[in-house]
Amino acid sequence: MDSVTEIKCCPRCGSELELKEKSYAMGSALFANRFHVNIYACPKCNHVELFAAEGELVTCPVCGTKHPAREKCAICSLNTVLDGKYGR
Ligand SMILES: [Zn+2]
Numbered sequence: 001m002d003s004v005t006e007i008k009c010c011p012r013c014g015s016e017l018e019l020k021e022k023s024y025a026m027g028s029a030l031f032a033n034r035f036h037v038n039i040y041a042c043p044k045c046n047h048v049e050l051f052a053a054e055g056e057l058v059t060c061p062v063c064g065t066k067h068p069a070r071e072k073c074a075i076c077s078l079n080t081v082l083d084g085k086y087g088r
């Protein structure tokens with residue numbers, strides 16, 4: 001029914017994995033470029049699989065630019081640099 005939904009199967013028992021956490025940010029918040037993963041878990045054997053959440057676009061709340069979830073907004077980082085130099 002939902003053609004967008006990907007079905008991942010458990011490598012152990014072949015059951016359909018459930019998406020537990022979408023674009024979970026791995027690592028510390030101090031890292032500028034955090035690695036995002038989708039966390040899937042098997043409801044039968046509790047096997048957990050991580051999939052890189054690449055290619056997923058998020059909309060920047062500041063400037064509205066769409067950019068990959070795992071990268072910071074190019075427009076905003078550029079503005080930050082400019083503000084630091086020429087701001088105030
Ligand atoms: Zn399983």
Ligand SMILES: [Zn+2]
Nearest residue numbers: 060063073076
């Ligand atoms: Zn932005």
